[in-house]
Structures are given as structure tokens and as C-alpha cells.
Amino acid sequence: MDALTIDTRIGVIGAGAMGAGIAQVAAQAGHPVYLYDNRPGAAAAAIDGIVRQLGTLVEKGKLDAAQRDATLARLQTVESLEGLARSGLIVEAIVENLAVKRELFQRLEDLCGEDCILASNTSSISITSLAAPLKRPERMLGMHFFNPAPLMALVEIVSGLASAPALAARLYETAKRWGKQPVHARSTPGFIVNRVARPFYAESLRLLQEGAADCATLDALMREAGGFRMGAFELTDLIGHDVNYAVTRSVFDAYYGDFRFQPSLIQKELVDAGRLGRKSGRGFYDYAEGAQRPAPVELCSGAEVATCVVEGDLGPARALVPRLRERGVRVIERPGSGLIRVGDAVLALTDGRLASQRARQDGLVNLILFDLALDYAEASRIGVAFAADSSYEARDQAVALLLRAGLAVSPLADIPGLAVMRTVSMLANEAADAVLQGVGNAHDIDLAMRAGVNYPLGPLAWADRIGLDHVLRVQENLLHSYNEERYRPSLLLRRQHATGRAFHG
Known part of the structure; x- marks a missing residue:
């Protein structure tokens, strides 16, 4: 299905930050754009704001003056909904209220031609519910931009129960032509990203x-x-x-x-x-003028370490080995179960168990767990947790080794899964459930999380990198520790692990 042609009129309803941003995106892509807001003067004020934003881009050399002038020439306000009657696509960006939106789309359906696509920028309201009162619910879809729309790449193309697949495909191609990274999503609570x-x-x-x-x-x-x-x-x-x-x-x-x-x-x-x-002015942090930002807690060590022993494959943390060697540590490698020994200390990547629990179950004395890192070769900080019976000397030696690797070391209480591993595992688990339930495919879900909220890696790609066996083990251990449904592993995660298949490739 082809994108909307360049001469297709785009109507935008709502001149707040999102509506103005969507209007700017469509106009910069070459469409004539008509902006409506029921608040007197709001649409004109929004266009004034776009003028300023485009002017700033010209000043910074990111846009030439001719492009700015052409974009502004394609933008105009209308005084009533009737002014949008000849649109080929109308995107609504008004208050998040089901009744108000439904009334609007019913009016638009009577005003506009049968080939006009009706789209909502809603982030939380069911597209199926919005479309239910319409005579032709198949032409109602979601087109969820992220704020600020001119800068954020992601657009979720959301299909309700009655939405026409051909129209979803057309909006997808249109968003691509507008320079966005679209994904398909089914209308379920939160869509993909939220x-x-x-x-x-x-x-x-x-x-x-x-x-x-x-x-x-x-x-x-x-x-x-x-x-x-x-x-x-x-x-x-x-x-x-x-x-x-x-x-x-x-x-x-x-x-x-x-x-x-x-x-x-x-x-x-x-x-x-x-x-x-x-x-x-205040939340978790104080934003008052002169307020000092608290610093993260870091451990220091007086121990000196020159040698460590790596037993077996460290899995996701294997890049620690060359990193230690580059910093002058003698690393002895021998078979084993993925542990690092330095002095009296035993270091291991968290598998979701408490450090004290794992020490007892695996018979490991002086166990120190360390957290997940996106890239152990480049990370600048690592979290650690100590088993309750680990000695001060062993803790000091473990910290010294990690400091020698060039890592700031931050302590965590002995909690299941530590911080990064626990969070990434839960993100991957939720993403797997979204795939299982047909909200989106693995590619689109990972793309949505990278383009929509700037994650460094899609959760499913990250799970592939860690290893599905390790992610599943973390989830099972979190479930065992808390005995709460919150931590139940996704059936798809179990299935992928059982079949030996990654989410990608």
C-alpha cells in the first residue's frame, strides 16, 4: 500500500504541543496542513511557535530558509471543523477523554469524504472503543506520535478491532515518508511503549x-x-x-x-x-535554585590485587577478561561454572537469587554478586551485593578488582536480581508477552522501545545477547524469591528457551 500522496490535505485537531508538532511534521513532509483548535487564537499561536522553532533550525544551519518558508506556506488555521472537510487524513490530538473524542469523530465522519482516514494520537484510549459508534469504523486508527513530535522518531500505527489493514499499511508508509520510524501495534492497553x-x-x-x-x-x-x-x-x-x-x-x-x-x-x-x-520544583530530586544533586554511593578499597582466576565462561560478562588484562591484571583461565576468584572472594554475575541464598545453595564462600552491564568493555560503573557471611577482606578484594578494571563500584542491598539485570529481564519478559499476545512483532517492539523511549537496545535483542537461559533463570528466581505473579515468566520466553530459538535470527 502506497503512502498518501503529497497533495493530500492533512487536518490536525488540537493545537497543543502534540498537535502543533504533528502539524509541523506533516507540513515539512510537503503536505498542505490545516490546524484547528476550539480555543480562540490557539491555532494561530501554535503556528507562531512553529515559526520560532523553524527559525531556530535555520539559525543553527539545520534547515535552509527556503525550506522554512515552504513549510510555513503549507500551514494554515481553520475556524471550524467544516474547514477540514476536504482532508484525506485527520489526526486528533485533544484531551484524553473517550466521550469527547467519540463525539468529535462522529462529527468528522459526517463532515468528511468516505476516503478520509480518521486517526487519533491517543496514548491510552482504545481505538476499538473510539471507532465503535462510527458508521464506518474500519477507517479509524491510532497514529501515536511521541513528544516532541518533530524530534522523536517513533510513530505507533494502532489498529482497532475493525480497522482496515490496508489503511494501517497506508499510514505506516506515510509515516515512513514523513521521516519517522513507524511500528504496527494492536489496540491493547498502553499499545507497545506505554x-x-x-x-x-x-x-x-x-x-x-x-x-x-x-x-x-x-x-x-x-x-x-x-x-x-x-x-x-x-x-x-x-x-x-x-x-x-x-x-x-x-x-x-x-x-x-x-x-x-x-x-x-x-x-x-x-x-x-x-x-x-x-x-x-521537587520530585525525587530537588530542583530549587542552588540545590545540590546527591552523588551515587561508591565503595573504595585499600587492597591490592594483581591476579585473578576466571573459571569457565562468564557469559554476558566475558568482556571483563580483556578489560582486566588491559589494566595489568594477570588473568588465569580454567574450566568452571562462570566465576571469578580473587584472594578469598568469589564473584559471579547475578542469576536472580539473593547472594546469601546462592552462597548457601551452591556452597560458595565469600560470594559477591555483580550486576548486568550493557557493555562490560565500556561500562563505567557496576553494582554489587554481598552474601551475609562474606568477610570484610573478601569484600575489599572483590571491590579492588573491579576498581582495577576501571569501574566505579556501587553497593546494593542483598536483593534478588540486583538493579540492571532485574530491570532488563522484566522489560524482556513484558516484551515477550506483548509478542505472545499479538500486540506487535519482535522487530517492531524492539524498534518501538529504541525509537520511542531511547533504550540502548531493544529488550528482546538484549535478552538474546544475555542468553534466554539466563533471562529465564533470573525470572524464575525472582518469582521464587517474591512468590508474586508480577514476576511470572512469559510463556513465550519459556517456549523460545525450550526450542533453543532467539527472538531475533
Whole structure:
């Protein structure tokens, strides 16, 4: 199915940040764009804002003046919905209210020609429900842009129960021609991104609630070990806790209270206190002028280490071996079960068990667990947890080795799965369930998480890299530790592991 032709009129309803951004994207792609808002002067103000944004791009050399002028010439406001009657595509970006949106689309259906595609930019309302009152529900789809629309690459093309596959394909090709990275999604709560992303916030919030570490330390681990652009506390402060909490509540309620999506009492308390993050001046962090940002906790060591023994394949952490050698550590390799020995200490990558539990079950004395990193060759920080009976000397030796590797070492309480491994495993588990339930395919889900929320790697590709056997083991151990449905492994994760097949390739 071909994209909409360049002369197709695009109607945009709602002149807030999202509506204005969508109008700018369509106009820059070459379409005549008609912008409507029922608030007097709002559409004109939005176009003034676009003028300023494009002017800034010209000043920075990212856009030439002729392109700016051509884009602005394609933008105009209309005073009523009737002014959108000749549109080939109308994208709605108004208040997130089912009744209001339904009434709007019913009016549009009567106003517009039969070949006009009706699309909603909703992030949370069912496309099936929006389309239900229409005479021709097959022409109703979701076209979910991410904020700011001119900069964010992802567009979720969302199909409801009655949406025509041919029209979904046309919107997909249109979004591509607009310079976006579209994905197909089925209309289920949260679509792809707002569903699969829930564990990123939820696991850090739970770790904080359980006293695993403070906000600054957990955020630093997610950035400097996990490769995420921001940690969960920084990101929710930026999004706004009222918004993030409301999305979590919406997904939780829509899935009939599935505890995988359970909201956090800590976040609710922030919302109740009006500490909404950056926009209110305080959230997990203080944004008042002159406020000092807390530093992550780091361990130091007085021990000197020159040699370590690596027993067996370290799996995802195997890049630690050349990293240690490059820094002058003599590494002796011999067969074994994937352990590092230095002095009295035994280091192992977390498999989801408590350090104390694993030490007892595996007969390991002085066990220190270390966390997952996106790239052990490049990471600048690592999290560790100590078994309760590990000696001070062994802890000191383990920390010294990791410091010798050039890693800042942050302590975590003895909690299941540590921080990065636990979060990534839960993201992969949720992504697997989304594939299993037909929300999207593995490629689209990974693309959505990279392009929509800037993850360093798609969760399923990350699971492939770690190894599905290890991810499944982490999930099973989390489930065993907590005995909560929240941590149940996805059937698809079990199936892929059983058949020896990766999610990709």
C-alpha cells in the first residue's frame, strides 16, 4: 500500500504541543496542513511557535530558509471543523477523554469524504472503543506520535478491532515518508511503549521501597552500567509524577489489576504531596535554585590485587577478561561454572537469587554478586551485593578488582536480581508477552522501545545477547524469591528457551 500522496490535505485537531508538532511534521513532509483548535487564537499561536522553532533550525544551519518558508506556506488555521472537510487524513490530538473524542469523530465522519482516514494520537484510549459508534469504523486508527513530535522518531500505527489493514499499511508508509520510524501495534492497553516500559519505572521504585539503594545510586547504575540515558527517578521527575502515575494506573486498571503493572505507593505519595518533579520544583530530586544533586554511593578499597582466576565462561560478562588484562591484571583461565576468584572472594554475575541464598545453595564462600552491564568493555560503573557471611577482606578484594578494571563500584542491598539485570529481564519478559499476545512483532517492539523511549537496545535483542537461559533463570528466581505473579515468566520466553530459538535470527 502506497503512502498518501503529497497533495493530500492533512487536518490536525488540537493545537497543543502534540498537535502543533504533528502539524509541523506533516507540513515539512510537503503536505498542505490545516490546524484547528476550539480555543480562540490557539491555532494561530501554535503556528507562531512553529515559526520560532523553524527559525531556530535555520539559525543553527539545520534547515535552509527556503525550506522554512515552504513549510510555513503549507500551514494554515481553520475556524471550524467544516474547514477540514476536504482532508484525506485527520489526526486528533485533544484531551484524553473517550466521550469527547467519540463525539468529535462522529462529527468528522459526517463532515468528511468516505476516503478520509480518521486517526487519533491517543496514548491510552482504545481505538476499538473510539471507532465503535462510527458508521464506518474500519477507517479509524491510532497514529501515536511521541513528544516532541518533530524530534522523536517513533510513530505507533494502532489498529482497532475493525480497522482496515490496508489503511494501517497506508499510514505506516506515510509515516515512513514523513521521516519517522513507524511500528504496527494492536489496540491493547498502553499499545507497545506505554505497556512494555512499565517495568523500567516499577523495578527501580520497588528497589527504592525495599531499601536496595538510594535514588542517585540506582539512577547512576541504570545510566552508567545499563546504558540508559536516564535512570527511572530522573525520568519520572522529567515526565511528571502525575502523568507517569496516571499512565501506570490506567494500564493496571485496564489489565484488571494484573500485578505486573501495580502502581507504586512511593510515587503516589509524591503525587499526593504535589511533588511532581521538575515542573513543581521537587520530585525525587530537588530542583530549587542552588540545590545540590546527591552523588551515587561508591565503595573504595585499600587492597591490592594483581591476579585473578576466571573459571569457565562468564557469559554476558566475558568482556571483563580483556578489560582486566588491559589494566595489568594477570588473568588465569580454567574450566568452571562462570566465576571469578580473587584472594578469598568469589564473584559471579547475578542469576536472580539473593547472594546469601546462592552462597548457601551452591556452597560458595565469600560470594559477591555483580550486576548486568550493557557493555562490560565500556561500562563505567557496576553494582554489587554481598552474601551475609562474606568477610570484610573478601569484600575489599572483590571491590579492588573491579576498581582495577576501571569501574566505579556501587553497593546494593542483598536483593534478588540486583538493579540492571532485574530491570532488563522484566522489560524482556513484558516484551515477550506483548509478542505472545499479538500486540506487535519482535522487530517492531524492539524498534518501538529504541525509537520511542531511547533504550540502548531493544529488550528482546538484549535478552538474546544475555542468553534466554539466563533471562529465564533470573525470572524464575525472582518469582521464587517474591512468590508474586508480577514476576511470572512469559510463556513465550519459556517456549523460545525450550526450542533453543532467539527472538531475533
